[in-house]
Amino acid sequence: MTTLIPAIAAATVLGGLVAHFALYGNDRTEWGIIQLPSASTGKGTTAVTPEAWPICTTMGAVAADAEWAELDPDFKVGKRALAAADWNGAIVSFMRAALRDPLNADIQNYLGYSYRRLRQFGPAIGRYQEALMLNPRHRSAHEHLGEAYLALGEPTKAEEHLAALENLCLLPPCQEYDDLKRAIAAYRKLAAH
Template sequence: MSPRRLVLLAGCALLTRPLAAAPSEDGAEEALAADPDYAAASAALKAQDFARALPLLEAALKRFPDSAQLHNDLGYSHRKLGQLPPAFAHYKRALALDPRHRGAHEYIGEAYLMVGDVASAEQHLEALRAICVLGCEELQELQAAIAAHRRRAAARP
């Protein structure tokens, strides 16, 4: 077999091999979901018991300090309790860990609306537009929140 043919066959073999999977955090997400504090916090969040969820989330954070989802949930709980400085800190940490975290973009945008910073909320809306090319619930929710905020602002005397 000629060297040229060997190179061609080797190239074809490489092209037909499955590519290596990108590193996954599925294991970390599964471990977080199985964590008893996080599971109890998730139930409290579903029941809208944010005061109960907060210490459970903080306990889970000791074991999962680099979980974007956990930081997002902490931000959400703080925001719902009216504690905006820690909410912003957790949302920003979630986005530092995962810049494409749709929930964190939506929720930090809603937090910015709470302090009247529409421009920052719109920046996160634009980020969601880039992430959710075909649309997503988080994009629709933040769009609706910005529109509602504008309607309320226009109705004020």
Template sequence: MLLVWGLAPVLLSADDSPARRAEPRSPSLDAGRKAVDAKDFKSALGPLTQAAKETPNDADVHNLLGYSYRNLGQFDKAMEHYRLALNINPNHRGAHEYMGELYLQMDQPANAEKELQALSKACPWFGKCEEYDDLKEAIEKHKAKTK
């Protein structure tokens, strides 16, 4: 038990969510994040695509591209980028959450549940993290709507 508590600061700091990084890694990524934060998803695509060319193995960049495409209704492209993010980092919590939300938008709740299950393994505190809670809530709302 002492080992778990001793690792608490490390586990708490192990957050792969792109919104929580203090320092952007490139001007393109910075511009893309600003556009996403402003919910200007169309404007985000150019700089994020450039960031993906600059750092093709950055899961956060692909997650943000997927998020932008999803919010523009381009589900195929969104799925492509979420899958790229998860190929780079299979435990990327943001990509699992957003892919689950995409599945709900596509009325595929069983696949959303699979992403929730993946999050239960990826979250550091026995399945407890913001991404897990957010996707679980989205699934519950989807179920209530479809009853």
């Protein structure tokens, strides 16, 4: 019995080393993961490379017929707050949801939208940019960021996001493209008068 104890201890240590090198020894970039600076915290965040991004980032990818609201109670409360135009309540709820899922572009986009509705354009733009760092194909973030730039009187930047949406929206209809295009046209019309 006493001769088995050193053998078991050696096997445990060897198993731990193998597990450690299997998890931490590989270069993560070969898995398609890169480090990006976070717009809101200044710390690094991890994002999947563009080739691996889905067109839309929702929890539907986790469970085909699951809604985000069913998977995260704070997200559910945040969506309700948006529907009720309770922008501060939405921010609080989405910030809590972001603590559990900091790499979710949808959460960052909703935070940006809530800040924009409060006319807090700095935090809004930062959240939209973070959503686009996490998923450059996030159509809603492009639309909302373009609208924020219009509110700041920067139509050229809004048009950059319209061009990005034109590239992303391969088949009509594309609501985000159409909405931003109408907003830019309305802005131009008002600016001409």
